[in-house]
Amino acid sequence: MTRSERLLALLDLLRQSRRPITAEAISERLQISVRTVYRDIRSLQSQGAHIEGEAGIGYQMQPGFWLPPLMFSEQEIEALVLGMRWLKRNTDPELANSASSCMAKVLDALPAEVVDQVHHNTLLVGSRQNTDPQASHELRQAIRTESVIEFDYQDAQGALTTRRVWPFAMGYFSEATVLVAWCETRNANRHFRVDRMQNLIITAERYPTSKRLLAKQWRVEEGIPESWPI
């Protein structure tokens, strides 16, 4: 059994065992030395598995690595499919891809007839003209990492300015995709249509506050009640 196979086996082992397992027990079970068990555990942890070890006790895996089976009603499935289709046709390839894999994960646990229903579901969505998918992707990335960005912007009057902003939200409208950001140049929150940006640069610089705070402040300014409903 090679290491990579063993890691999968170890995941399975930890997933199934309810009580803590000692490294020594694992080492016997998998026919490897204790030292290697420690290394394997470390490797899984670095891949996102929540495995806790306590001296004198053993190892135990916390939930949150594997997605448990989710059950949905027919209507919920319909909603899910429709939402994912909208993403596929109205955002960017990266989000579309995430939508697909979401759907695949959900479907994994569902009985075959439901999967079949999904593939024959006839709720459809239209698509709008795409804004530059690359930019859209990069901007979302920048929001995630709270990075300062720079770009040239052509406003509604056609005037071109260079901006340096702290992005914290994106709005998907049927006419355009809009970035919401704190503008260093103007010292205020501003909205920017993605299709009017040019020469976008994601700097390595992280902005000196958090997107949460920025968003909260923006909501107050705009009179948007509370954090966003789902």
Place this chain on the structure above:
Amino acid sequence: MTRSERLLALLDLLRQSRRPITAEAISERLQISVRTVYRDIRSLQSQGAHIEGEAGIGYQMQPGFWLPPLMFSEQEIEALVLGMRWLKRNTDPELANSASSCMAKVLDALPAEVVDQVHHNTLLVGSRQNTDPQASHELRQAIRTESVIEFDYQDAQGALTTRRVWPFAMGYFSEATVLVAWCETRNANRHFRVDRMQNLIITAERYPTSKRLLAKQWRVEEGIPESWPI
């Protein structure tokens, strides 16, 4: 990316792709040689994954057989939230409700730190004017049950006619919601804007074919390739 990480990624990839995927496609996606793809596939198979390969076709995995899917990634959560938000603001209350309960179920399975991310997610969607929510809901119900429906319809020229149709699909566009149906009156497939319908009646009568067949035929007529992607 180490081999063991790659194997998990490969599982995810196979789970996600509904259609068979060729070894070459995988090799590009994972940035490895084709030979290594064959080795990786073999490795997963020997551990119990149900992966089938056919010459000239590609690989396909039978879902739900081995390890459960990995937890949603940050990007997948983002996609999910955005999709559900679109539903909330652009369809009807029934779908919006389904979206909410979907999200609630998903959140229930998520570790706390991810739940927090969801509540502070800043991808937003615009909303369009609603078509009559009641009608929208009833029409979807009619599609589900394959019921014959009747209504008065005002076409683009303003002429009013009474129709009896077999509904099988709905399209959500930014300008309007459109019902796609086989029209008994015209003996052909027709599209109807929901906002131009009046006096809608869902009859108790079930139409003498299936929505799948109707949809298939419509797709052929319209030159839409294959069943709908997610």
Place this chain on the structure above:
DNA sequence: GTCGCTACTGACAAAAGTTGTCAGTACGTG
């Protein structure tokens, strides 16, 4: 405090695994 149990770390050299390349075979479809 000491003991027993166990998690965990660093270092190192031998052993094993991994990879891309190349040259082939096999299979089903058109």
Place this chain on the structure above:
DNA sequence: CACGTACTGACAACTTTTGTCAGTAGCGAC
């Protein structure tokens, strides 16, 4: 037959993995 694709074997360069050994550290029982 040609084509697309699954699949195999061999090999050498390259990386990773492994066990061993020598330690440190936390916790509960006595």
